Amino acid sequence: MSRRHRIAVIEGDGIGREVIPAARTVLDRAASACGFTLDWRDFDWSCETWKATGRMMPEDGIARLADHDAIFLGAVGYPGVPDHISLWGLLIPIRREFDQYVNLRPVRLLPGVPCPLANKQPGDIDFWVVRENVEGEYSQIGGRMFAGTEREFVEQTAIFTRAGTDRILRYAFDLARRLGRPHVTSATKSNGIFHSMPFWDERFAAIGAEYPEIRADQYHIDILAARFVMSPERFDVVVGSNLFGDILSDLGPGVTGTIAVAPSANLNPEKKFPSMFEPVHGSAPDIFGQRIANPVGAIWAGAMMLDHLGEAEAAALVLRAIETALGDPASPRTPDLGGTAKMDDLAAAITAAV
Amino acid sequence: MSRRHRIAVIEGDGIGREVIPAARTVLDRAASACGFTLDWRDFDWSCETWKATGRMMPEDGIARLADHDAIFLGAVGYPGVPDHISLWGLLIPIRREFDQYVNLRPVRLLPGVPCPLANKQPGDIDFWVVRENVEGEYSQIGGRMFAGTEREFVEQTAIFTRAGTDRILRYAFDLARRLGRPHVTSATKSNGIFHSMPFWDERFAAIGAEYPEIRADQYHIDILAARFVMSPERFDVVVGSNLFGDILSDLGPGVTGTIAVAPSANLNPEKKFPSMFEPVHGSAPDIFGQRIANPVGAIWAGAMMLDHLGEAEAAALVLRAIETALGDPASPRTPDLGGTAKMDDLAAAITAAV
Ligand SMILES: CC(C)[C@H](C(=O)O)[C@@H](O)C(=O)O
Ligand SMILES: CC(C)[C@H](C(=O)O)[C@@H](O)C(=O)O
Secondary structure, eight states: OOEEEEEEEEEESTTHHHHHHHHHHHHHHHHHHHTEEEEEEEOOOSHHHHHHHSSSSOTTHHHHHHTSSEEEEEEOOOTTSOHHHHIIIIIHHHHHHTTOOEEEEEEEOOTTSOOSBTTOOTTSOEEEEEEEOSSBTOOOOEEEESTTSTTOEEEEEEEEEHHHHHHHHHHHHHHHHHHTOOEEEEEEOTTTOOSHHHHHHHHHHHHHTTOTTSEEEEEEHHHHHHHHHHOGGGOSEEEEOHHHHHHHHHHHHHHTTOGGGOEEEEEOTTOSSOEEEEESSOOOTTTTTSSOSOTHHHHHHHHHHHHHTTOHHHHHHHHHHHHHHHHOTTSOOOGGGTOOOOHHHHHHHHHHHO | OOEEEEEEEEEESTTHHHHHHHHHHHHHHHHHHHTEEEEEEEOOOSHHHHHHHSSSSOTTHHHHHHTSSEEEEEEOOOTTSOHHHHIIIIIHHHHHHTTOOEEEEEEEOOTTSOOSBTTOOTTSOEEEEEEEOSSBTOOOOEEEESTTSTTOEEEEEEEEEHHHHHHHHHHHHHHHHHHTOOEEEEEEOTTTOOSHHHHHHHHHHHHHTTOTTSEEEEEEHHHHHHHHHHOGGGOSEEEEOHHHHHHHHHHHHHHTTOGGGOEEEEEOTTOSSOEEEEESSOOOTTTTTSSOSOOHHHHHHHHHHHHHTTOHHHHHHHHHHHHHHHHOTTSOOOGGGTOOOOHHHHHHHHHHHO
16 A cells, blocks of 8 residues: 655735645655655645634644644735734644744755855855754743833743753754764854743754764854854854744755745644645745746745655655756746746646656 | 043053054044144953952943043954953943943955955945944843753743833934935844843834835845845844844944954933943954954044044045055055064055055
C-alpha cells in the first residue's frame, strides 16, 4: 500500500486562494513521482467566515484540524477585518494549540531573484532563522488603564519560560548539528531589556555548552539587523525570540530579495500535533484576482512540508524544480521578479521541472 | 559678550576616549569661525569609575550634569563589566532623568562611504528615525519566579503611556513639517503584540489627524525592516517605540554603510534639561588604543549638538566639512572606510574643511 499523508488545507484570504491550488499541483506531481499520495482536505475558513459567522473558524476548529499530518495555509487577513480578529482567531491559536513552538525560515539567495545587495551571488547567502513561536513578546497578558483619558496607559507583558526557551535554543543547536553548520547566533537585547533578555542569554550559554563543537555567539538585535545587511554571509543558524525572530525572518528574505518567495514552517518537532506550512507573504488584497502572485512561497512551503512528512526525496525534487525554473532566463517570471507572466505560467514551469 | 555654551563631556570607555577629543577640535574650530565658545567640562566617568567606586557615576551625578547646556558622550561599556551596570548605571538614567524622550538619528547615504545596497547614490537615501527614548519596552518592571528550577520563568513588562506616546508622535510630525518632508511612517506590530501596539496605532491615527498635510502610514516592524533594505528611498520620517526605534536606527545606518559614522541625539525638546549627543558606535575595545576609530560619528553628533544649541550655521559648517572630507578621494580614510589612515588624519582633514 502506498504512503498517504492527510493534509488540512486552509487557503484563507486573498492570494492565498490562488497560490495554494497552484502549489498543490506541483506537490501532487512530486508525490506521484516519489510514490506517495497527498490526501488534501479543504477547510474553507477565512475573513469571509468571520463575516458570516463571527468566527474565523468554528468552535471545534482546532479539534477538526488535529487529525491531520500537516496543515497547509495560504494567508489570512482582509481590509476591514481587524488583525486581532483574523490572526488571533486563526493563525495564532493554531500555532499555540498545536504547540508549533518552532518557526523555521530559510534565508537563501536564489538564482534569478533580484537581490538588493551589491555584489552577491546565489550561494553567498544561505542560512536559517529559528524563531520561538508560541510565547515571549506575543502575549495577551497586560491591559489598559484610564482608557480614553489623559492618564491612559497600557501594559504589555512578555513571558519567557525556561522550558520554552530551552527547547527553542536546543532546536537551533540540533539543526546546526544536523545540517553540519558550525555556528549558532542568538539575537538578544540584554543591554536594554532588563529581565527577559538577560535570562535568554543565560539559557543560550547553558544550552550552547551542550554543543561544544558548535560556535555560539550573540548580538544585540539592533546591530544584528544591521549585520544581516552588511555581512549576511557570516550566518549559519540564527535563533531569536518570537518578536526578534519575526523581524529577522522578514528582514532576511528582504535582504535576499525573496519576500514573495519565502516559506515559513510552524513546527511541532515531536510530531505530537500537526505542523503548519505557509508562505511568508500575506493575503495581498491589492493584487488578488489578477493571478499575478508569485506561487514560489507556497510551493517552497510545500517542500518544507514534504520534508517534515519524511518525504525528503520529494522535498528535494520540488526545491530543485524551483531553482531550475527561477534560474532559467527563459522561464516565465511574475511581475515581482521583473516579468509579466501570470502565476499559473510560473507554477506550470515548476511543475514541468519536477 | 560672545555666546558661550557649557558642555558636559563624558568620554566614557574605549574609543570614546579617542573620538571625543578629536571631535572637540573640529567643533571648537566651527565655534570660533561662527563667533561663539564651547566651554567643555570633563566628567571622567566610565567602567573604570565603576571598578574603583562601585558606581558608574557618583550619587549626585545627575545633579552635576544638570547645570549644562548639553552633554557630549563617547561610549560606555567594557569587557568584564556587565551591560546592566554600564548602561543602566549611566546612559539610561541620563536619558530618563533628563527626560530625553526623543532619540533622533539621521539615515543618510554619504559620499565616499561604501554602501551595501546595489545601485544607490548619495542623495538616494535620506531620512530620519525618531525613537521614543524613555518608556516602552525598556523597563525594569517584571521579574523572575522559580529561579534556578525547571519551572523558572521571567516576565518583562513594557509600559506605554498616552502622554509618552503622544509627545513622540507629535515630535515626528512636527519634524516632518519643519523639514518640509511630506510623510511620516509608524513602526508597529499590532498584528502580534496585543495591548501596546494597537494602542500605539490608535494614538498615531489621532495625532496624525492634527497634521492633515502630512501623509501618515504604518508598517509592521517585520516588513518595515525588510523595506529599509528593499526601498529605503521611500521614507521621510520614521517613528517607533523604544525597541523598534532602536532596531531601525541601527538598521538604517547599516543599510547606508554608515554604522561607524552615524550620530545619535537624545533630546529633551523643551530644553528643560540638557540633551545628550553621542556616536551610534560603542566603545569597541578591540580597536581601542590603535587610534583607527572613525571620528565621524562623534563629529556628526557634535554637529547635531550645535544645531540643538541654536548654532545652526556652525552645525551646517561641520556637516559640510564631513561631506567634503569623505567625498574627496584624496582624503585620509580610516580602515572601516577601506583606507589605512589614522583617526587623527581624518579628523584633521575635517577640521581643515571647516
Ligand atoms: C547600549 C544600548 C542600551 C542602547 C539602546 O538600546 O538604547 C544603544 O543600542 C543605543 O541605541 O543607544
Ligand atoms: C501576521 C503576524 C501575526 C505574523 C507574526 O508576527 O507571527 C507574521 O508576521 C508571521 O511572521 O507569520
